Amino acid sequence: MTFTPNYNLRPDLLAVAEMVKSNTRVLDVGCGDGALLYYLLKNKHIDGRGIELSMDGVNACVAQGLSVVQGDADTDLSYYPTKAFDFVILSQTLQATRAPVEVLENLVRIGRRAIVSFPNFGYWRVRASLAIKGKMPLTKSLPDEWYNTPNIHFCTIKDFVLLCNKRSIIIEKKLALKSNNSLVPQIYRNFGGNLMGEQAIFLIHRNE
Amino acid sequence: MIKSDEFETKMEDYNKHAILGVKQPLVLECGVSLNNFPVYYQTYGSLSEKKDNAILVCHALSGDQFLAGVNPTTGKVGWWNLVVGPDKVIDTNRYFVICTNILGGCMGTVGPKEVNSETGEIWGSNFPMITIQDMVRAQALLIDHLAIDKLFCVIGGSMGGMQVLEWAATYPERVLTAVPIAAAAQHSAQNIAFHEVGRQAIMADPNWCGGNYYASDIFPDRGLAIARMVAHITYLSEPSLQTKFGRRLQDRESITFGFDADFQVESYLRHQGSTFVDRFDANSYLYITRAMDYFDLSERFDGGLAEAFRGSKTRFCVISFSSDWLYPTSESRMVVHALNSVAASVSFAEIRSDKGHDSFLLDEPEFWRVLRGFLSGSADYFGLDEFS
Numbered sequence: 001m002t003f004t005p006n007y008n009l010r011p012d013l014l015a016v017a018e019m020v021k022s023n024t025r026v027l028d029v030g031c032g033d034g035a036l037l038y039y040l041l042k043n044k045h046i047d048g049r050g051i052e053l054s055m056d057g058v059n060a061c062v063a064q065g066l067s068v069v070q071g072d073a074d075t076d077l078s079y080y081p082t083k084a085f086d087f088v089i090l091s092q093t094l095q096a097t098r099a100p101v102e103v104l105e106n107l108v109r110i111g112r113r114a115i116v117s118f119p120n121f122g123y124w125r126v127r128a129s130l131a132i133k134g135k136m137p138l139t140k141s142l143p144d145e146w147y148n149t150p151n152i153h154f155c156t157i158k159d160f161v162l163l164c165n166k167r168s169i170i171i172e173k174k175l176a177l178k179s180n181n182s183l184v185p186q187i188y189r190n191f192g193g194n195l196m197g198e199q200a201i202f203l204i205h206r207n208e
Numbered sequence: 209m210i211k212s213d214e215f216e217t218k219m220e221d222y223n224k225h226a227i228l229g230v231k232q233p234l235v236l237e238c239g240v241s242l243n244n245f246p247v248y249y250q251t252y253g254s255l256s257e258k259k260d261n262a263i264l265v266c267h268a269l270s271g272d273q274f275l276a277g278v279n280p281t282t283g284k285v286g287w288w289n290l291v292v293g294p295d296k297v298i299d300t301n302r303y304f305v306i307c308t309n310i311l312g313g314c315m316g317t318v319g320p321k322e323v324n325s326e327t328g329e330i331w332g333s334n335f336p337m338i339t340i341q342d343m344v345r346a347q348a349l350l351i352d353h354l355a356i357d358k359l360f361c362v363i364g365g366s367m368g369g370m371q372v373l374e375w376a377a378t379y380p381e382r383v384l385t386a387v388p389i390a391a392a393a394q395h396s397a398q399n400i401a402f403h404e405v406g407r408q409a410i411m412a413d414p415n416w417c418g419g420n421y422y423a424s425d426i427f428p429d430r431g432l433a434i435a436r437m438v439a440h441i442t443y444l445s446e447p448s449l450q451t452k453f454g455r456r457l458q459d460r461e462s463i464t465f466g467f468d469a470d471f472q473v474e475s476y477l478r479h480q481g482s483t484f485v486d487r488f489d490a491n492s493y494l495y496i497t498r499a500m501d502y503f504d505l506s507e508r509f510d511g512g513l514a515e516a517f518r519g520s521k522t523r524f525c526v527i528s529f530s531s532d533w534l535y536p537t538s539e540s541r542m543v544v545h546a547l548n549s550v551a552a553s554v555s556f557a558e559i560r561s562d563k564g565h566d567s568f569l570l571d572e573p574e575f576w577r578v579l580r581g582f583l584s585g586s587a588d589y590f591g592l593d594e595f596s
Contacts, residue, residue, distance in 0.1 A: 049553070049554075055557070055558060055560065058555075058556070058557050058558075059557050059559075059574060059577065059578050061555075062525065062555045062557050062578045062581055062582055063577045063578050063580070063581030063582075064581055064585065065581055065582065065584060065585015065586065065588065065589070066555070066585070067523065067553050067554060067555045068555055068556075069526075069544050069548070069554055069555060069556035070556050070557060070558055071544075071556075076545070076548070079545040079548040079549045080548050080549065080551065081549055081550065081551055084551040085551075
């Protein structure tokens with residue numbers, strides 16, 4: 001049984017992958033079926049580890065030969081030593097954690113750098129849904145009804161920037177992806193990103 | 209010649225063994241030295257020229273070295289015949305599989321029913337107390353004897369998994385990958401408690417005679433059978449017992465108002481007990497269960513379990529089963545957290561199964577898929593040839 005490499009990586013994961021340097025140690029928190037880890041292993045020759053909540057995800061990863069443990073971002077990150085990884089990735093998971101600040105602090109403690117991606121609650125369609133329809137938003141990156149969404153801690157790009165500033169976390173790079181997965185152009189990034197970006201990707205580290 | 213679908217074995221090959229502790233004795237943890245002692249083992253597949261494809265399988269409490277093919281003692285297929293063999297999960301076309309009868313066992317390796325080479329008498333109750341570490345150090349002597357430097361993998365379930373952890377902690381440079389299955393880094397109070405019931409049953413049997421029953425032809429069968437019956441319950445799960453037996457009656461239409469085995473579950477346990485005494489030694493059972501009770505890997509290292517694995521380059525794959533209440537997932541997770549805290553390479557999967565602790569011996573496709581993936585991923589990582 002051989003695993004067919006998935007080179008059709010989701011565009012937001014491709015954008016994350018581009019931030020990872022070759023031949024580094026990487027921890028992917030919430031690694032799902034291991035698609036990103038596998039891509040990084042094959043293309044950037046990383047030494048990769050993963051944490052995944054769902055057993056189906058974990059078993060799929062281990063069966064592909066990836067080093068992945070069943071675990072939870074909220075409870076299991078505290079067991080990892082400081083600066084054990086060059087990059088710690090948390091993609092599309094921050095908004096589903098119980099204690100996002102603790103998780104974020106753990107990310108920049110365990111990793112020399114962290115890459116965090118999340119659905120932007122400041123996206124204009126989200127704002128429009130609330131402002132015009134008066135309903136909780138349903139978009140491509142937020143497909144669940146309010147009563148069955150795993151997302152319990154939404155934030156906007158601006159909120160995330162403010163939190164990083166407050167916790168003295170340095171933002172090295174921030175990207176906003178439009179709904180067609182293209183980048184929000186550079187000139188709008190500081191102002192328009194929070195409005196036009198459906199998803200956000202941050203490269204951060206702890207100020208030392 | 210005994211044949212199974214996969215392996216043909218000549219009778220003399222079933223007596224494969226090495227005499228160890230010849231140049232220098234094996235000094236046990238309890239302080240006693242063992243000289244010139246036999247370790248019996250079986251091998252499957254062939255060792256590659258580079259000697260890089262050896263897998264050591266560590267057996268559990270009641271297991272033995274006959275893990276695949278036909279067991280000559282019972283005439284049945286080996287205890288891991290589902291997993292080990294040509295084209296199976298542990299593929300003997302690719303890997304060289306070694307399994308030793310553990311120290312203290314009763315299938316040839318030195319143990320209470322064997323002769324003390326120094327006195328010429330049967331050890332009996334004079335056999336020294338052994339530990340999991342002693343078992344592993346005896347295995348390491350055998351691996352030396354086979355002139356194998358590094359093991360591609362050390363793998364085992366239950367007590368076998370304890371040996372795997374011990375191997376990884378004691379000989380990290382000799383173990384490329386370690387797979388402890390349904391195991392723990394220390395024996396829990398509940399597990400010690402169940403073992404104590406088993407031991408008391410054996411020692412309460414008048415035929416036990418303080419452990420020196422070998423001269424007579426009576427054995428503490430009743431005690432050993434009861435010990436096995438108790439232990440067997442702990443290897444299963446409540447749902448699996450309920451599904452398999454429920455309250456169904458054994459070959460009768462109604463209850464008999466007596467203490468005969470009215471229920472199927474009673475008949476099943478009695479059968480488990482009586483077949484066990486045909487192949488196992490009561491003193492071995494005492495010694496091995498004690499070794500398991502004494503096992504606590506964290507106790508030996510200042511700073512706890514994590515220190516046992518600090519700096520380890522070994523790739524670990526920890527596996528537990530959701531319905532295992534003897535070695536529950538929480539115990540495996542403790543090992544995983546310790547490994548994480550020293551940034552070791554570790555995979556961990558909890559397999560959903562309702563078959564309890566014994567799941568690792570049974571037909572569990574999800575377990576096999578994970579194990580196969582881990583082994584082949586690791587073989588790629590360490591550059592093993594496709595086929596030896």
